[in-house]
Amino acid sequence: MKNWQLITEPKISGALLTNPGIGFIAAPRLMNDHAEVRDNRGSLVRKYKFSPDQKTWNHPDSGLSYAGASWNALEPEESVYDWTVLDEKLEKAKMLGCNAVVRCSPYSLTEDIPAWLRERYPEDPEFPFWRIDPNTTDFAFYWERFVRAFAARYDGHPFISSVDMALCGAWGEGAGSEFVEEKKLDGIIRAYIEGFTVTPLQCLLHDPVSVGAILKYRKNVGFRVDCLGDMGGFHGKEWSHMQDYYPMNIENFNMHDAWEKGTVVFEACWHMNDWYLSGWDIDYIIEESLKWHISSYNGKQTTVPIEWRDAVAKWVKKMGYRFELRRAYAAAENGSLRAKLLWCNTGVAPCYKPYPLLLKLKNAAGEHTFMLSDDIRAWLPDEDHLSVCEFPTDLPQGEYELSVAIDTGVREIGTLNLAIEGRNAEGFYPLGILTLN
Amino acid sequence: MGKYSLENYERYKTVRCRPSEIKEAIQGCGINEFQTVCVHLGEEPVLASSTLLKVIVRYDELADIERTESGLRRLAARYYRDPRVVGVALASAGGTASKRRLWEAAAEAFSPKRYYVSVFDAEQLDCALKRGFMKGLYVWVDEDVLHTCEAFAQNNAQQLYKQMPVLVSVPSGRQKLAQYAAQWHAAGVEGISVISGWRIALRRLTYPKALTSGGYAPMRFWWTNRGPSFCHEETEVRLRIEKDGRYTDIPINDSPARIRLADRVHNEIVRLPDVEPGVYRLEYGLFTKDGIPLVLANEGRNAAGFYFADNMTIDLTPRPEYRNVWDDFFADGYYPLEDPKQPV
Numbered sequence: 001m002k003n004w005q006l007i008t009e010p011k012i013s014g015a016l017l018t019n020p021g022i023g024f025i026a027a028p029r030l031m032n033d034h035a036e037v038r039d040n041r042g043s044l045v046r047k048y049k050f051s052p053d054q055k056t057w058n059h060p061d062s063g064l065s066y067a068g069a070s071w072n073a074l075e076p077e078e079s080v081y082d083w084t085v086l087d088e089k090l091e092k093a094k095m096l097g098c099n100a101v102v103r104c105s106p107y108s109l110t111e112d113i114p115a116w117l118r119e120r121y122p123e124d125p126e127f128p129f130w131r132i133d134p135n136t137t138d139f140a141f142y143w144e145r146f147v148r149a150f151a152a153r154y155d156g157h158p159f160i161s162s163v164d165m166a167l168c169g170a171w172g173e174g175a176g177s178e179f180v181e182e183k184k185l186d187g188i189i190r191a192y193i194e195g196f197t198v199t200p201l202q203c204l205l206h207d208p209v210s211v212g213a214i215l216k217y218r219k220n221v222g223f224r225v226d227c228l229g230d231m232g233g234f235h236g237k238e239w240s241h242m243q244d245y246y247p248m249n250i251e252n253f254n255m256h257d258a259w260e261k262g263t264v265v266f267e268a269c270w271h272m273n274d275w276y277l278s279g280w281d282i283d284y285i286i287e288e289s290l291k292w293h294i295s296s297y298n299g300k301q302t303t304v305p306i307e308w309r310d311a312v313a314k315w316v317k318k319m320g321y322r323f324e325l326r327r328a329y330a331a332a333e334n335g336s337l338r339a340k341l342l343w344c345n346t347g348v349a350p351c352y353k354p355y356p357l358l359l360k361l362k363n364a365a366g367e368h369t370f371m372l373s374d375d376i377r378a379w380l381p382d383e384d385h386l387s388v389c390e391f392p393t394d395l396p397q398g399e400y401e402l403s404v405a406i407d408t409g410v411r412e413i414g415t416l417n418l419a420i421e422g423r424n425a426e427g428f429y430p431l432g433i434l435t436l437n
Numbered sequence: 438m439g440k441y442s443l444e445n446y447e448r449y450k451t452v453r454c455r456p457s458e459i460k461e462a463i464q465g466c467g468i469n470e471f472q473t474v475c476v477h478l479g480e481e482p483v484l485a486s487s488t489l490l491k492v493i494v495r496y497d498e499l500a501d502i503e504r505t506e507s508g509l510r511r512l513a514a515r516y517y518r519d520p521r522v523v524g525v526a527l528a529s530a531g532g533t534a535s536k537r538r539l540w541e542a543a544a545e546a547f548s549p550k551r552y553y554v555s556v557f558d559a560e561q562l563d564c565a566l567k568r569g570f571m572k573g574l575y576v577w578v579d580e581d582v583l584h585t586c587e588a589f590a591q592n593n594a595q596q597l598y599k600q601m602p603v604l605v606s607v608p609s610g611r612q613k614l615a616q617y618a619a620q621w622h623a624a625g626v627e628g629i630s631v632i633s634g635w636r637i638a639l640r641r642l643t644y645p646k647a648l649t650s651g652g653y654a655p656m657r658f659w660w661t662n663r664g665p666s667f668c669h670e671e672t673e674v675r676l677r678i679e680k681d682g683r684y685t686d687i688p689i690n691d692s693p694a695r696i697r698l699a700d701r702v703h704n705e706i707v708r709l710p711d712v713e714p715g716v717y718r719l720e721y722g723l724f725t726k727d728g729i730p731l732v733l734a735n736e737g738r739n740a741a742g743f744y745f746a747d748n749m750t751i752d753l754t755p756r757p758e759y760r761n762v763w764d765d766f767f768a769d770g771y772y773p774l775e776d777p778k779q780p781v
Contacts, residue, residue, distance in 0.1 A: 233780025
């Protein structure tokens with residue numbers, strides 16, 4: 001079709017956007033009216049918002065929440081599951097208009113394994129971050145069974161953004177995985193891989209053997225690491241997560257390109273305020289995380305120092321995906337109507353869910369919504385993409401308002417916020433008027 | 438926690454060298470600035486210090502394709518070794534068969550210079566990629582930058598930067614277009630001042646504090662390329678030690694054909710040369726296959742193109758265990774098990 005007519009070049013928005021699956025993990029504790037706001041150490045801090053329309057104080061708004069639950073609560077009796085605590089947290093995410101990163105932990109330093117299992121294995125093992133020895137007990141068998149039940153219920157859940165693959169160790173963060181016999185981990189890994197075929201997964205980057213085993217089964221697994229921001233809080237200049245553990249092991253574990261297909265999630269070491277008080281370089285921390293294609297950051301719902309507000313705002317604008325619609329065309333020829341849209345993802349990661357791209361034609365007589373065949377998961381950072389839609393030839397003649405949206409399919413979350421101005425009350429972005437003769 | 442401490446984790450006391458990184462734009466990292474110089478057959482181009490030579494074949498020249506090919510080869514013979522020429526592109530009108538013949542002829546004649554194809558030229562992109570003679574992407578931006586973005590999308594050129602350099606030509610002074618040069622991972626930019634090319638730095642190098650002359654040295658390297666472009670040169674890492682003005686190479690097997698963006702690690706148990714015991718200066722560098730040192734984004738480059746890493750202590754104590762130390766020891770595997778409430 002040669003007679004493409006430019007309809008519009010949308011005004012690009014520089015606003016902070018909230019979207020499912022990306023950004024800071026939401027901080028409900030800092031939302032709504034607060035007479036005063038305190039940092040993680042209890043000190044009173046000056047209240048501010050990232051923008052006047054945001055709900056959260058001293059912390060960016062978010063479209064992503066975190067839902068964690070412990071095994072002892074979820075399987076209180078052997079093979080008897082009580083999903084209440086997890087369902088409640090997903091319901092809270094829904095009420096916030098968020099989806100959630102989910103993790104079920106086998107135990108923590110304060111939460112024990114289920115009582116029925118503790119009865120069989122009363123002693124804690126020597127390794128500090130284990131509550132049960134995975135090599136000498138049946139932990140792997142029972143945890144694998146639990147994971148399969150978890151997956152059977154929650155794979156594809158509309159309010160789950162992605163799931164952490166908790167294999168072993170306190171909080172399921174993998175401590176000691178390098179000491180676990182490979183065949184013991186294998187069953188747990190397969191439970192996640194085989195159980196979660198729709199919901200994205202991310203693994204803990206803990207040791208080359210367990211990560212290698214995961215990649216053997218599936219290549220589109222992202223990763224999670226737990227101590228973003230540590231610039232020497234454990235060992236000074238000698239060793240830190242940011243300058244020793246992460247850069248080496250993202251590469252050592254062959255996860256350099258994992259971000260193209262799987263989520264990259266970071267959790268803070270301590271709190272961002274601790275980084276500030278330690279005099280650490282926030283620009284460096286942010287730059288490295290963007291280099292690693294971060295989708296989301298768990299700051300444990302604590303305040304961002306006001307001195308770092310601008311740096312963090314820039315960070316949030318790059319985190320995850322950010323879709324700019326740069327240009328829209330239409331063409332009418334021989335009774336057929338087409339639209340062509342030029343997109344660019346200016347974030348650092350793709351969207352890992354196949355949310356449909358929709359075009360709507362609307363006039364006084366009614367509206368027609370069309371789903372395009374584009375898979376937005378292929379819209380990698382810095383790439384220009386064209387979507388083309390050919391509308392049916394039996395559309396009634398007349399003038400139509402053309403608008404676009406990317407829909408999550410979840411009413412409480414709605415359509416994605418695009419990096420352009422003009423979002424209407426329906427969550428679509430009007431592009432212009434088309435005339436079908 | 439003593440058993441799981443950092444000190445107890447290590448099999449050997451480790452030197453952790455963290456070379457200083459330069460984050461600003463530095464000259465000499467790849468093509469950077471260039472100038473497009475158009476030339477017709479039979480003309481003498483006036484070359485800039487870094488030139489993309491754009492050969493323009495007129496329509497009437499296609500009538501005698503053999504003669505035009507000869508003209509191309511004569512032109513190529515004068516410039517295929519000229520260091521001022523970073524690459525060549527061919528613009529021509531005419532029928533498909535003629536054009537294809539000329540494209541390949543130009544690519545072959547100017548080899549080893551890179552043959553660039555315009556992001557707008559769908560036909561040539563398709564042909565040149567399939568036949569393997571495309572070695573660079575040329576992106577010309579006029580007043581409508583989104584037109585160029587569309588070309589990238591239309592011609593599926595978004596990921597070509599991973600395979601070959603991208604040269605971006607922008608109208609002079611249009612500094613606002615710098616974001617697009619970065620988006621397209623430009624190896625070189627014409628018309629505006631912007632960071633382009635690659636910025637490679639050694640970020641960390643570890644090895645045992647005590648090493649044996651003629652023995653084995655487990656060494657781990659962390660490199661970063663902050664881009665915006667890949668380094669598409671075939672390169673090799675070189676190490677050497679120096680003492681009392683005498684240099685000795687340490688053979689290392691790290692020769693990346695291409696250096697992508699972000700991080701790269703190289704872990705190797707190298708064999709040290711037989712040298713006298715003492716404390717040596719360890720130096721590193723990145724070189725082309727022809728031995729030309731590349732500029733790294735590290736401080737302290739010396740005249741030979743090497744950079745100082747740290748001191749290396751070599752003695753005569755046998756350490757045969759180093760040869761296979763990584764068989765059951767993952768040197769980057771330490772993580773803390775204590776959980777301090779606040780950073781120490």
